[in-house]
Amino acid sequence: MIRMIDVHKAFGKQKVLQGLNFEVDEGQSLVIMGPSGSGKSVILKHLIGLLEPDQGKVEVLGQTVNIHNREALQRLRMDMGYLFQHSALINWLSVYDNVALPLRETTSQSEKDIRAQVEKVLGLVQMEEAHEKLPSEISGGMQKRVGLARALVTEPKIILYDEPEAGLDPEMSASISKMMRRLKEELGMTSVTVTHSVSCAVTVADTLAVFEHGQFLIAGPPTDVLNSDHPRVKTFLGAALD
Amino acid sequence: MNFISRTGATLLAPAIENAGFAMGVAGRTLARLHHLPKRRRLLFDQMHLGGIKSAPVVLFVSFFIGMILSLQLGFELARYGQQEAVGLAVAVSMVREMGPVMTAVILAASVASAMAAEIGTMRVQEEVTALEVMSVDVTSYLVLPRILALTLMAPILTIFANIIGIVGGGIIAYTQLGLDFDGYVRNALSALSDRSFAGLPRSVYSGLIKATIFGFAIAVVGCASGLRARHGASGVGESTRSAVRNSIILIIVLNFFLGKIVYT
Numbered sequence: 001m002i003r004m005i006d007v008h009k010a011f012g013k014q015k016v017l018q019g020l021n022f023e024v025d026e027g028q029s030l031v032i033m034g035p036s037g038s039g040k041s042v043i044l045k046h047l048i049g050l051l052e053p054d055q056g057k058v059e060v061l062g063q064t065v066n067i068h069n070r071e072a073l074q075r076l077r078m079d080m081g082y083l084f085q086h087s088a089l090i091n092w093l094s095v096y097d098n099v100a101l102p103l104r105e106t107t108s109q110s111e112k113d114i115r116a117q118v119e120k121v122l123g124l125v126q127m128e129e130a131h132e133k134l135p136s137e138i139s140g141g142m143q144k145r146v147g148l149a150r151a152l153v154t155e156p157k158i159i160l161y162d163e164p165e166a167g168l169d170p171e172m173s174a175s176i177s178k179m180m181r182r183l184k185e186e187l188g189m190t191s192v193t194v195t196h197s198v199s200c201a202v203t204v205a206d207t208l209a210v211f212e213h214g215q216f217l218i219a220g221p222p223t224d225v226l227n228s229d230h231p232r233v234k235t236f237l238g239a240a241l242d
Numbered sequence: 243m244n245f246i247s248r249t250g251a252t253l254l255a256p257a258i259e260n261a262g263f264a265m266g267v268a269g270r271t272l273a274r275l276h277h278l279p280k281r282r283r284l285l286f287d288q289m290h291l292g293g294i295k296s297a298p299v300v301l302f303v304s305f306f307i308g309m310i311l312s313l314q315l316g317f318e319l320a321r322y323g324q325q326e327a328v329g330l331a332v333a334v335s336m337v338r339e340m341g342p343v344m345t346a347v348i349l350a351a352s353v354a355s356a357m358a359a360e361i362g363t364m365r366v367q368e369e370v371t372a373l374e375v376m377s378v379d380v381t382s383y384l385v386l387p388r389i390l391a392l393t394l395m396a397p398i399l400t401i402f403a404n405i406i407g408i409v410g411g412g413i414i415a416y417t418q419l420g421l422d423f424d425g426y427v428r429n430a431l432s433a434l435s436d437r438s439f440a441g442l443p444r445s446v447y448s449g450l451i452k453a454t455i456f457g458f459a460i461a462v463v464g465c466a467s468g469l470r471a472r473h474g475a476s477g478v479g480e481s482t483r484s485a486v487r488n489s490i491i492l493i494i495v496l497n498f499f500l501g502k503i504v505y506t
């Protein structure tokens with residue numbers, strides 16, 4: 001369903017991806033952990049066609065992601081949701097309008113159908129109240145949930161989570177992780193998640209990968225990775241567990 | 243020589259790149275004019291924010307500009323016993339030059355900067371990226387309403403600026419130059435009666451065409467600067483600064499060429 005084949009990417013002299021390979025099957029969840037600034041968001045941005053590989057190939061839903069083919073890219077993005085690290089809600093739209101935006105802009109559904117759909121996803125993330133509030137008037141955790149609702153409103157097959165737990169208290173972070181797991185179990189959603197939280201990783205991952213220096217140091221079932229003897233993986237995850 | 247050409251290249255390359263990007267923004271906006279009906283609400287919001295809210299400053303400044311023109315030109319004309327012509331002098335200066343240019347400069351400082359800051363903030367907070375990811379057409383959604391709003395509001399504000407400026411000049415003519423107000427107004431209107439296009443005097447329509455083009459150019463620069471903002475809050479500051487600087491330069495340069503085209 002998602003495939004990266006020998007992807008290289010550099011910004012000037014800085015090599016961020018150096019021959020990255022991975023595959024995520026339908027309904028599966030890949031979680032990527034790694035140091036800040038190592039290029040995890042860059043991986044997600046390649047999957048959704050915001051960045052183009054210098055070398056190698058990105059495939060999503062059986063198609064090669066080509067950032068120059070606007071129409072094909074738009075169609076592909078309709079099947080993908082993206083939860084941004086800082087939510088990236090449109091600051092001058094209310095919670096309701098933020099979630100309704102993708103439907104209003106990319107479909108010809110009536111306001112009545114849109115309302116039904118928006119209320120459904122806001123219910124799913126437990127944000128039924130606060131429809132009229134602006135993003136600046138709600139907490140970071142609520143913004144994350146609204147961002148999630150917005151990503152889900154077009155009923156994507158794939159969802160990309162960029163640090164879903166960042167800036168949240170442990171309780172809220174756990175509740176987001178549970179929500180992600182429910183989406184996977186109940187809707188069969190395929191996902192790629194970038195996170196710094198081991199508990200989030202354990203809750204949602206089928207495969208856990210540790211990314212550094214442009215490649216996966218290790219990838220496998222979370223328990224295997226957490227118990228790995230790889231020295232760098234051990235120190236990184238050990239620090240994350242403290 | 244080498245040093246000069248290298249310095250030239252480092253200074254010019256970003257300027258050319260910026261100009262190219264801004265022209266791209268302008269082109270994409272014009273190609274989406276047919277989206278206008280569905281952007282009505284955003285357009286009215288922007289006309290309100292961009293136009294109506296800067297009206298008090300525009301009017302205040304124009305009033306003073308009119309008084310300054312009347313005072314300076316009046317005293318000079320009086321030396322030749324021509325002070326009755328001050329109405330004509332103020333009206334022509336106001337309508338051709340000062341009205342459109344001052345209005346545009348104020349819009350550059352207040353509206354282009356706001357556009358650059360708003361869109362720049364959206365850019366660095368990844369809101370623009372989020373729109374792209376949701377397949378929302380950023381040009382149609384963010385840029386078109388802003389550019390069109392200012393293109394429409396600039397000439398409207400200029401008309402009011404002209405009127406207030408001429409009135410300000412009249413007050414000075416009456417109180418400082420000892421002219422009667424009616425005579426001043428008649429003189430001013432006679433200056434603007436060289437009808438030449440659709441019943442509109444050339445001074446008036448050339449001023450309004452300028453104002454329209456200024457409004458468009460300022461908004462393009464404001465939006466383009468915002469879209470190119472990088473690196474957090476300092477990037478937004480820089481894009482705001484460059485929006486004001488570049489749009490004021492553009493106004494002055496365009497003013498020269500447009501004046502030349504209309505009057506030669």
Ligand SMILES: Nc1ncnc2c1ncn2[C@@H]1O[C@H](COP(=O)(O)OP(=O)(O)O)[C@@H](O)[C@H]1O
Pocket residue numbers: 011016035036037038039040041042043
């Ligand atoms: N569009 C870009 N242009 C230039 N450099 C970039 C760009 N996107 C990311 N980078 C750089 O790539 C590196 C990895 O960034 P990122 O993927 O955001 O890290 P993280 O792993 O924390 O998500 C950083 O050093 C960042 O500065």
Ligand SMILES: [Mg+2]
Pocket residue numbers: 040041042085162
């Ligand atoms: Mg990141």
